[in-house]
Amino acid sequence: MKIKFLLITLIFLISLNIASAGIELSEKNSQNQIQEGGSATFDLIVKNEDRRERDIFITFPYSSNWRVNVNPYLLRIPSKSIKEARVEIFSLNKDNLGTFDLILNIKSRDEVIKKDYVYKITVLPFTGDEVLAQLVLPERIDPRVGGDLKVKLENIRNEDFEDLEVIVESEDIFSEKRFLDLKIGEVTLEEFDLSFSENAEPRRYTVDVEVKRGNKVIGRDSSSFILAGFTDVVEKTSTEESLFTRRIVISKVNGGTEPKQEKITYETSNFKKYFTIFSRVPDDVREGEDGIIHEWNFILDSGGVFRVEIFTDYINIFWSFVIVILVIVFITQMKKKRVMITKRVLSVNKDKEGISGMKVLLHIKNRSRRPIQDIKVTDLLPMLIGTSPHSFGTLHPNLVKKTSIGNTRLTWNIGELHGGEERIISYVAKSRLSIIGKLILPSAVVSYKRGSRVIKSRSGKLTLLTAIKEEMS
Structure with a gap:
């Protein structure tokens, strides 16, 4: 139990x-x-x-x-x-x-x-892209150098693709197509070179990529880039020169697509500035280290040209200089004494006590090519020295006169001298007392008329010493 x-x-x-x-x-x-x-x-x-x-x-x-x-x-x-x-x-x-x-x-x-x-x-049924397409491209492209465009393709289906058509287009500036195979899960990167014509407009452009299997589009992507504007400013300088003139042309040309703030500078010396003119008035003029700086500021549009012509002219100053020279020559010639006189002592008589006499020579010459009339020669003998009627050579003085201070003034009226003609006047002067030490003979003077003016020319003074040293000044 x-x-x-x-x-x-x-x-x-x-x-x-x-x-x-x-x-x-x-x-x-x-x-x-x-x-x-x-x-x-x-x-x-x-x-x-x-x-x-x-x-x-x-x-x-x-x-x-x-x-x-x-x-x-x-x-x-x-x-x-x-x-x-x-x-x-x-x-x-x-x-x-x-x-x-x-x-x-x-x-x-x-x-x-x-x-x-x-x-x-x-x-x-599958309704999306079977190939994952991704565009990779820079945000901005310089049309002068172009750019690289990349397309990343990935097969996201569980089957292999053969003969896929890849089309890349960018409006009306670029278009290219390729054919390729893609296995299951395969990822590939296709690269395209973008190049542009000179007339391509700077702006934002859209790029589209499509992957086709037959007539069916199984992948696509879209992106954009900016075709950047650029500036390409070139400065040119040309120079034309002659003996007295110089012409300089400075120009700037914008071969780019974008406007650009530009400037042109030109420096002149402080002397040269007075003879230089410009085709355009400078916007700024200031002093530089070596002279005066002239500056033009401007905006240079695409395809624009800015030109400054600089003209330096020395012709006016040359002719002004020539005229000044001619005037100086003319004035010099006008002031130039056509009749010259020189005075010298040919011999000195002396005794035991000093100088007792001397022979004086006056040389008169018409240096011009024209005859000169009314020529008068005046010589002055110091006190204690005199002459006698037999003291003179061929030319006797027209007037012998004592001055108020005791000097003797001798005057010859030569009359006329032709161009280049010379006259010699000689005389013997005697001292009343023998002179010891230094004796100074005053200058001889020749005078003549030029128009209403009386022109005078003087010889140098003569200094005689007891040692009979002659000195001409």
């Missing part, structure tokens, strides 16, 4: 344990629709209703049409606890279109618990 009771108790406990064993399955974050060749994910929630800890395995039977990843595929769940597993589903067949029931197998390690979880998924 006791054995029977124990057997009944054991059977009761086993049945109670079996009745209480079990798990509850649910899902969250479900994604029940995917596109052809796409994937879906959801979280599988497993609740252990058993009274003890359970190791639960989650698997999916092999299929050539589907791949299912479960992470983690083994859940160790304490009693009355919940664990989650991330399930990823991939469609491997492009013909997988429609609604499908995917069955996950869930069982405990001891296989006491076995369950199937059905996940319903709908596969829609």
Whole structure:
């Protein structure tokens, strides 16, 4: 009877344990629709209703049409606890279109618990890009040097592509196409050289890339860049010179596409500035280290030319200089004494006490080419020195006169001298007393008329010493 009771108790406990064993399955974050060749994910929630800890395995039977990843595929769940597993589903067949029931197998390690979880998924025809295209290009491009355009292509489908047509266009300034193959998951980078004509307008341009499989566009992208304006200013200087003139042309030409603030500077010396003129009035004139700086400021538009002509003329100053020279020569000639007179002592008589007499020579000459009339010669002898009627050579003075201070004035009226003609006057002067020391003989004077003016020319003074030293001044 006791054995029977124990057997009944054991059977009761086993049945109670079996009745209480079990798990509850649910899902969250479900994604029940995917596109052809796409994937879906959801979280599988497993609740252990058993009274003890359970190791639960989650698997999916092999299929050539589907791949299912479960992470983690083994859940160790304490009693009355919940664990989650991330399930990823991939469609491997492009013909997988429609609604499908995917069955996950869930069982405990001891296989006491076995369950199937059905996940319903709908596969829609693929409508997006099958090739991911991405344009890579600079923001600004200088049209003079061009630029590099790159297209990154990635096959995001589960099939290989052959003879794909890649077309890159940028409005009416650039167009190029290529053909290539892309394997599953392959990423490639295609490079294109952008070049532009000289007439390309600086502005923003749109670039489009299309990837075609037959007539179907399976990838595309669009971007833009700025065809930058630029300035290309060239300065040119040309010079033309003659004996007395110089012409300089300074020009600046903007061969670029953008206007630019420019300036032209030219420096002249302080002397040269008086003889230089400009085709344009300078905007600024200031003193520099070596002279005067002239500056023109301007905005040079695309294709614009700014020109400054600088003309330096020395002809006027040359002729002015010639005229001044001629005037000076004329005045000099007018002031030049045409009749000259020189005076010298030919011999000196002396005795024991000093100078007692001398012979004086006056030389008169007409240096011009024209005759000169009314020529008068005057010589002056100092006090104590005189002459006698026998003291003169061929020319005797017309007048001999004592001055108020005792000097003797001798005057000869020569009359006329032809051009280049000379006259010599000589006389002997005697001293009343012997002169000791220094004796000064005054200058002789020749006078004549030029028009209404009386022109006088003087000889140098003579100094006689007791030592009979002659000195002409």
